[in-house]
Amino acid sequence: MANKPILAGNWKMNPTIAGDAAALLQGISDAARAQDRVTVAIFPPFVWLLGVLELLEGTGIELGAQDCFWEPSGAFTGEVSAAMLAGICSWVIVGHSERRAMGETDDVVARKAGAALAAGLSTIICVGENQAQHDAGDAGPVVEAQVRAALAECSADDSQRLVLAYEPVWAIGTGKNADPEHAYRQMRLIRDTAAGIIGAKAGARLRVIYGGSVNAANIDDYVELPQCDGCLVGGASLKADEFSAMIASTAGVYATAAQ
Numbered sequence: 001m002a003n004k005p006i007l008a009g010n011w012k013m014n015p016t017i018a019g020d021a022a023a024l025l026q027g028i029s030d031a032a033r034a035q036d037r038v039t040v041a042i043f044p045p046f047v048w049l050l051g052v053l054e055l056l057e058g059t060g061i062e063l064g065a066q067d068c069f070w071e072p073s074g075a076f077t078g079e080v081s082a083a084m085l086a087g088i089c090s091w092v093i094v095g096h097s098e099r100r101a102m103g104e105t106d107d108v109v110a111r112k113a114g115a116a117l118a119a120g121l122s123t124i125i126c127v128g129e130n131q132a133q134h135d136a137g138d139a140g141p142v143v144e145a146q147v148r149a150a151l152a153e154c155s156a157d158d159s160q161r162l163v164l165a166y167e168p169v170w171a172i173g174t175g176k177n178a179d180p181e182h183a184y185r186q187m188r189l190i191r192d193t194a195a196g197i198i199g200a201k202a203g204a205r206l207r208v209i210y211g212g213s214v215n216a217a218n219i220d221d222y223v224e225l226p227q228c229d230g231c232l233v234g235g236a237s238l239k240a241d242e243f244s245a246m247i248a249s250t251a252g253v254y255a256t257a258a259q
């Protein structure tokens, strides 16, 4: 495997109290420290980033933000730039479906991804079809178009810091995780599409991960897939014991694969 797999915990707009954020981090530290096969990254809300950063030392856990703005600075009330984040964290998520649902277009996602990569951040770009598109049999074309649009400002040089997350909208927060066979086909399409845009070598180097109702009971079904370089986890990343179990089992799967 060219790239180290990643297990990403997207905390979304949780927890609401700083002390709970610290406790959650402490609750997963032992599991993260106990392995080095998998990059563990957590994505707390902006307001907890600095506090969590102070507690990360010695854990091996990497820090990321859930979104960024493409302009480096200026009169953009409420926004946080990729350049600002680069001083605090090493990761950012762009194009999450919960942001797309609030009006974020493919063009906006592409600008954010371009700015994030240019700022030196490792960048997770989320793509995925919604329920209606899935039911209509359009999952492939929808995801392919999203990947094409999102990579508009990316180049082969970005591939080591680029992660494409297949997150079917209907699987997020619903408990209806995607059939691994479907996820596999979509992830292969995502990698092939990316390779067609930034080149075969870069396409092989970037990481493709799955997200959508992943938990300790089903994570092995995804990380065992040949195209899968890890998972993006929402709800289950807020439970320290469960996320710790996921870190351990993911590390175990990749350790076996490496033999």
Ligand code: PGA
Binding pocket: 010, 167, 171, 172, 173, 174, 175, 211, 212, 213, 214, 232, 233, 234, 235, 236
């Ligand atoms: P979920 O969220 O694991 O709660 O389904 C995944 C995500 O939104 O990234």
